Amino acid sequence: MTETNIFRAGFCAIIGAPNAGKSTLTNRLVGAKVAIVTHKVQTTRFPVRGVMQTGDTQVVIVDTPGIFAAKRRLDRAMVKAAWGGAEDADCIVHLIDASAWVAEAEGKVSGAQRHSLEDDRRVISQLKEAGKRAILALNKIDLFPHDRVLPVMATLSAEGVYDEIFMISAEKGDSVDKLEAAIAARMPEGPALYPPDQVADLPMRILASEVTREKLMLRLHQELPYQLTVETESWEEHENGSVRIQQVIIVGRDSHKAMVLGKGGSLIKEIGKQARADLTQMLDRPVHLFLFVKVDERWQERRESYSGIGLEFDV
Ligand SMILES: Nc1nc2c(ncn2[C@@H]2O[C@H](COP(=O)(O)OP(=O)(O)O)[C@@H](O)[C@H]2O)c(=O)[nH]1
Ligand SMILES: [Mg+2]
Incomplete structure (x- = not known):
């Protein structure tokens, strides 16, 4: 309709x-x-x-x-x-x-x-x-x-x-x-810009990274949440209807990596659980989410960190 x-x-x-x-x-x-x-x-x-x-x-x-x-x-x-x-x-x-x-x-x-x-x-x-x-x-x-x-x-x-x-x-x-x-x-006259069932104009890989980043932001404190980024490395759709998503959390320092992992990996496990729950609901199918942490001191100075999410680097 x-x-x-x-x-x-x-x-x-x-x-x-x-x-x-x-x-x-x-x-x-x-x-x-x-x-x-x-x-x-x-x-x-x-x-x-x-x-x-x-x-x-x-x-x-x-x-x-x-x-x-x-x-x-x-x-x-x-x-x-x-x-x-x-x-x-x-x-x-x-x-x-x-x-x-x-x-x-x-x-x-x-x-x-x-x-x-x-x-x-x-x-x-x-x-x-x-x-x-x-x-x-x-x-x-x-x-x-x-x-x-x-x-x-x-x-x-x-x-x-x-x-x-x-x-x-x-x-x-x-x-x-x-x-x-x-x-x-205030909208001008004109035809629809998107199909009626589409709610977001963001690649699913990025939306999925954002969900994980939301959980990290909610659990980590002070500067740390601003010093990290999340990238979806792979996205595999399986025949049984499930999807396997692998993401890397990129931090600037070794000490940050330890904080993201938590004692015995407890924090990242919790983050993964929460993100998976949201993603399962958003994608409406079973999700297998795999999270890794990588240290890259210079991620904020790399052009690819920006272009991947549509930001300009040279400002
Ligand atoms: N009390 C109250 N809190 C709100 C309302 N709208 C947003 N918030 C809270 O304000 C904070 C920032 O919201 P967010 O949407 O992330 O703000 P953004 O940075 O402008 O995108 C969150 O904790 C929200 O729950 C509101 O209408 N009432
Ligand atoms: Mg906002």
Whole structure:
């Protein structure tokens, strides 16, 4: 029923500071897990496209890495890709974690919130510079009563870059339907861009690496999660319907390798179990997952580490 009925189709980029909830919102709009989510900043490393279908409209949601003051090469590449995701979009949603702004309005900002506010202001000034307008979505409003957000709405509205403002909870779903309708209304007329049953535009090998990286990010601490990457080395489909996936976790130091393995290999075993459970569900068939750890001190300085996931190296 869906395919022939699509009369509008286009792209919508979700941009914002790290941890605003962009990947959570993307998954909710798409109705499936296409992007990984953790409580840590800079989880998303490259734009991930998910397909949302609503009525006669198909929207390709582009989840982007967080926008922040980047110094390391990988960080710079991530921020560049985030703006790249917004460049050709038919609609930009600037997603903001409302809690930092509410805290500021009420005079009690934490260190992490100060960063997030700086990043939000950086996005606003870059929108102005580029002469772009956006939909503002104030996220995480499940954390406080709406009336505490009203002064924040007034402040942000005065910036003059937003056409519409929504208060949402990407996690709980509050008002996401209204945001969805506003996004759909901005799509140009045209045929579907993707088949109706496709939810993600990411090679399965990369999606599978991302699932493992999500589990690693959730279990490892401090700098370590940012110093590693996961690559899918082989993917074999078997006749009995199962799939054998082999991945390598690349770390920068021997000490990191020991931490990823855990005592007697206990941590990597646990990571493998969790990733396999997700993959089995996502692929809807039995998965055999094999994880290895490799030390490569210079992986962040290698061009292939970037091109493989669609990031630019020379930024
Ligand atoms: N309370 C609350 N937490 C949220 C909401 N949306 C996202 N989060 C949490 O914020 C953190 C960052 O989410 P994520 O989607 O990875 O943010 P991203 O870095 O912008 O992609 C995660 O711990 C989410 O569970 C929300 O609406 N309410
Ligand atoms: Mg993300």
